[in-house]
Amino acid sequence: MDKKYVYMDYAATTFTKPEVLEEMMPYFTENFANPSSKFYSISAKPRMAIDKARERVAKAINAEKDEIYFTAGGSEADNWALKGVAFANKNKGNHIITTVIEHHAITHTCEFLKKHGFEITYLPVNEEGLISIEDLKNAIKDTTILVSVMFANNEVGAIQPIKEIGEVCRERKIYFHTDAVQAVAHVGVDVKDMNIDMLSMAGHKFYGPKGIGALYIKKGVKIENLIHGGGQEKGRRASTENVPGIVGIGKAVELAVSELEEESKRVSYLRDKLINGLTERIPHVKLNGPRGDKRLPGNVNMCFVGVEGETLLLDLDFEGICASTGSACASGSLDPSHVLLAMGLTHGIAHGSLRLSLGANTTEEEVEYVLDILPQIIKRRREMSPYWEEYLNSLKEGEK
Structure with a gap:
């Protein structure tokens, strides 16, 4: 099956x-x-x-x-x-x-x-x-x-x-x-x-x-x-x-x-639900790009500090979720996104990017599933990442 x-x-x-x-x-x-x-x-x-x-x-x-x-x-x-x-x-x-x-x-x-x-x-x-x-x-x-x-x-x-x-x-x-x-x-x-x-x-x-x-x-x-x-x-x-x-x-x-007007409203609602849900459930996450009307209805692009985007894709695929780190035409490349670098992100942060793009068959149940699975993956990967520990230590040093 x-x-x-x-x-x-x-x-x-x-x-x-x-x-x-x-x-x-x-x-x-x-x-x-x-x-x-x-x-x-x-x-x-x-x-x-x-x-x-x-x-x-x-x-x-x-x-x-x-x-x-x-x-x-x-x-x-x-x-x-x-x-x-x-x-x-x-x-x-x-x-x-x-x-x-x-x-x-x-x-x-x-x-x-x-x-x-x-x-x-x-x-x-x-x-x-x-x-x-x-x-x-x-x-x-x-x-x-x-x-x-x-x-x-x-x-x-x-x-x-x-x-x-x-x-x-x-x-x-x-x-x-x-x-x-x-x-x-x-x-x-x-x-x-x-x-x-x-x-x-x-x-x-x-x-x-x-x-x-x-x-x-x-x-x-x-x-x-x-x-x-x-x-x-x-x-x-x-x-x-x-x-x-x-x-x-x-x-x-x-x-x-x-169908544009009706579909745009529906997908924008799901997009915002996904953005807000991930922001609330995962610490140290960054939304890339604008909010609201200046953003495509189905686009969600976020960076998760301490996690490699390519690793995320493999973990998500294991859970039955298809996503991307950016342009599908360049997704085989390990170089960070030229778009994110141009927006001022560091190489380290840009490497943790994930693009989730929604469309005609995306349902609220699917969004809820991603909101349940992705935070677990991020937590598990961060616990395994030496970069995550270095990042947390740098934050502590900055507070002194």
Whole structure:
């Protein structure tokens, strides 16, 4: 008999909802024709399905249908936005502004662009993981062509002042891209109201399939094509379309946005119950990131002094709880989180971080189970840790 798991890693990925899978299935079987094969009628259904999905994605973020381009995921969309704008606008300037807490899909792309002659400025963040608008204004140069700031952080859930960033970029006539992989369908996103020029998303973060994402590109943005070949995606991203995936992301985002308000309230309540419960039951614990509306509804990220995060994950897995120490893309690394270090945490404290991310199937009973199990694990591990004893002694020394 399979072991029952309490899944609290929704920020890493989500399951595909049955309604989404049901709508996808015909495009694996009877509606399998290549949408680019326009000389026979059976290609019309997949072609129409792509158009419908494009409309659904556009509506979810208040964009126009022809501003949505399907990709193989969020990382591809991020790469396209940065490289595409950088190389298409290098005659205007070579300066790009981003932040120190971006996903590696952004930071590694910036490192690549730096090797190709672009100058990168990394904005700092405060102890909550939020940037300063004044820092952004001060970083802008005559050569600045692009600002890329993530909508919401994947590790600590901090939601950036996106509308204000967009206003600054619009006033200075600088392109503004946001990695909204963690935000779309979890918080309200309006590309027009927020002055966003480009936005990345990934279907598997809101109960759609893996391997499909989208990049919103506002009309008029000068950007290089991503893949050369056929004429798919208006010639900007050649490759036969992943029709089932495209159908899936369209249905998933429509469904998630329709449930957003109610689900956000429910998950936020469970998030706060978990944060408050752990804070009350475990001494010397630190919440990473902001509280309230500046935090993603399902994000809990805490540091437990005297305990290694990787050890916690193994102990939690033994108890049937799935969690993370941060970004799933880097969870195999033993280096402390670059996000937590940027927020001012020491290496020692950052190593004790744990991310619990809640979602559609999270129940109050599951939260209670974690509140029962996790304090026991922390207590047991601290009793075994020489670092914990050193930490307590340092506190006593400080009181003298």
